[in-house]
Amino acid sequence: MWHRRAGKDKVFMAMLAAAAMQRIGIYFYILPYYAQARKVIWNGMDSRGVRNLAVIPDELIAHKNNSEMILTLVNGSLLYFLGSDNIDSIVGTNPLGIFFSEYSIHKPSVWNFLRPILVENNGFAFFNGTPRGRNHMYTMLQAAKRRPNEWFHEVLTIEDTGVMTEEQVEEEIDEGMDRALAKQEFYCSFDAALTGAYYDEAMQLMETEGRVKDFHIERYQPVDVSWDLGIDDTMVLTFWQTLGRELRIIDVIAHNSVGLDWYVRELQKKPYIYGNHYLPHDIRVRELGNMGKTRKQTLYDLGLDNLIDLPKHSLQDGINEVRKILGRVYIHATNCNEVVEALKSYRRQWDEERQVFNNTPMRDWSNHYADSIRYFAMGHRERVDKSKLPHTAHGTGYDPIHRRDPSYPYQQEEKQQEPFGGRYSHVQQSWDPLDHLVSDGYYS
Numbered sequence: 001m002w003h004r005r006a007g008k009d010k011v012f013m014a015m016l017a018a019a020a021m022q023r024i025g026i027y028f029y030i031l032p033y034y035a036q037a038r039k040v041i042w043n044g045m046d047s048r049g050v051r052n053l054a055v056i057p058d059e060l061i062a063h064k065n066n067s068e069m070i071l072t073l074v075n076g077s078l079l080y081f082l083g084s085d086n087i088d089s090i091v092g093t094n095p096l097g098i099f100f101s102e103y104s105i106h107k108p109s110v111w112n113f114l115r116p117i118l119v120e121n122n123g124f125a126f127f128n129g130t131p132r133g134r135n136h137m138y139t140m141l142q143a144a145k146r147r148p149n150e151w152f153h154e155v156l157t158i159e160d161t162g163v164m165t166e167e168q169v170e171e172e173i174d175e176g177m178d179r180a181l182a183k184q185e186f187y188c189s190f191d192a193a194l195t196g197a198y199y200d201e202a203m204q205l206m207e208t209e210g211r212v213k214d215f216h217i218e219r220y221q222p223v224d225v226s227w228d229l230g231i232d233d234t235m236v237l238t239f240w241q242t243l244g245r246e247l248r249i250i251d252v253i254a255h256n257s258v259g260l261d262w263y264v265r266e267l268q269k270k271p272y273i274y275g276n277h278y279l280p281h282d283i284r285v286r287e288l289g290n291m292g293k294t295r296k297q298t299l300y301d302l303g304l305d306n307l308i309d310l311p312k313h314s315l316q317d318g319i320n321e322v323r324k325i326l327g328r329v330y331i332h333a334t335n336c337n338e339v340v341e342a343l344k345s346y347r348r349q350w351d352e353e354r355q356v357f358n359n360t361p362m363r364d365w366s367n368h369y370a371d372s373i374r375y376f377a378m379g380h381r382e383r384v385d386k387s388k389l390p391h392t393a394h395g396t397g398y399d400p401i402h403r404r405d406p407s408y409p410y411q412q413e414e415k416q417q418e419p420f421g422g423r424y425s426h427v428q429q430s431w432d433p434l435d436h437l438v439s440d441g442y443y444s
Contacts, residue, residue: 001129001130001153001154001156001188002155002156002161002188003156003158003164003186004185005164006156006161006163008129009040010046012099012128013052013053013055013056013099014056015099016029017055017056017079020073020075020097021060024075024076024077026096027095027096027098028090028095028097028098029099030082030083030087030098030099030100030110031083031084032084032102033084033364034085034086036083037081038069040052041053042066042069042081056071056079060074061073061074062074069081069082080093080095084106085107085365087110087114094117094121095114095117095121095123096118096121096123096124097118098114098123098126099125100128101128101129102128103129104129104135104136105129105132105345106365108135108337109338111136127140130184130188131188132345133190133200133344134344141153141155155188156188157188158186158187159187169182169186181196196348196362197344197345198319198323199323199326199344199346202323202326202327202343203340203343206326206329206331211329212330212340213332213333214332217251217332218243219271220273221242222274222275223239223250223251223270223274224240224242224274224276224277224278224376224379225239225240225267225278226240226277226278226372226376227277227278227279227372228372229283234254235255235256235258235263235368236252236368236371236372237252237254237372238339238376239251239270240376246328247325247328248329248331249329249331249332249339250332251270251335252338252339252369252372253266254338254368254369260298261302264299264303264304274306276308277307277308278308278310278378278379279299279309279310279375281310281311283299284296284309310378311382313378316359317378318374318377318378321374321377322370324377325377325380338369339373341366342368342369343366343370343373345364345366346362346367347362347366349361349362
């Protein structure tokens with residue numbers, strides 16, 4: 001755990017080359033994103049114009065594969081430069097050593113995914129980074145401190161390295177850098193709040209009140225699913241149960257580079273009774289590679305129902321809705337650890353030139369989880385705002401997928417697709433299978 005500008009990557013790359021020359025095999029150097037690995041390591045250079053790859057002497061390199069970012073050393077070892085955003089692409093390889101750069105902003109599950117391979121190969125792993133709140137890297141550091149015979153750990157601030165002086169840090173603060181950010185970046189402070197985090201206060205309150213814990217999942221209560229859709233990117237599905245005023249996140253699915261059919265199969269494996277599926281507005285965009293079908297139509301064809309495509313909304317509006325509901329949210333600690341870490345890590349970008357946080361979120365692994373939560377918050381707002389719903393024959397005012405409103409746009413579209421019944425024939429029903437939940441006050 002070294003402060004910013006301490007030279008973490010140069011030290012790690014020297015260690016990478018040394019390890020690969022001592023034992024022939026495959027070694028991984030992993031950054032949070034593949035594009036980042038190319039920009040920062042493969043093509044990057046320092047302030048003096050020296051390329052970062054120059055840390056590995058040319059005399060050790062037999063071949064350089066520029067397109068795949070692989071170095072072959074003279075003794076036969078292979079050095080892969082990767083991003084953890086697409087870690088499934090390396091399934092089947094057997095690394096002897098793995099170097100994680102900026103581990104505090106990696107997706108937490110990546111280490112758990114790769115750890116068994118190292119155990120089998122009697123391998124090793126190194127992790128570097130700068131604090132990003134008390135997240136998975138903080139947890140790992142504490143574990144290392146408890147097991148000194150198995151782990152090496154080191155925390156270096158500017159007071160230890162002398163790379164910067166305290167006066168220089170104060171100059172950065174005087175020029176507009178947030179003091180909490182300076183403590184985090186230059187003094188490796190975990191106690192400083194994650195600067196720029198959208199939900200920092202709400203997550204602290206959630207943990208203080210004990211709402212991140214394992215709890216009983218109600219077998220017979222419906223489960224809503226909020227989808228963050230990606231194509232070649234990570235897609236996240238978050239599972240919710242509503243119990244009175246409590247909103248419970250009970251499970252999550254996250255994957256990338258697989259089709260919608262994979263997610264539907266995973267949904268079918270879960271032991272849940274599904275309610276509504278909340279999807280972003282672009283679910284209706286037609287895909288040229290799928291005979292012009294929308295992804296919503298594809299999901300219907302795969303057997304899903306109760307698909308709610310949300311109105312387009314601003315990012316800030318969605319973030320505000322998440323803030324409103326987080327005070328009522330409980331998160332299943334075992335099933336949804338990544339959701340907790342993502343909500344803590346989701347933050348605004350820091351503008352180095354202007355020395356302020358801008359209104360754009362950092363593009364990292366946490367975005368997909370945060371977006372999935374945001375879509376549920378917006379869907380929940382639409383559902384509970386009964387003034388926007390048509391009154392029903394039963395007088396409840398609750399009609400979550402507009403079964404009783406023939407004027408609703410997608411009802412018209414779907415009835416045209418199958419006018420004589422079939423999958424969409426439920427839209428003409430006069431009853432609502434969830435009415436008993438309303439009468440019981442379940443959706444109050």
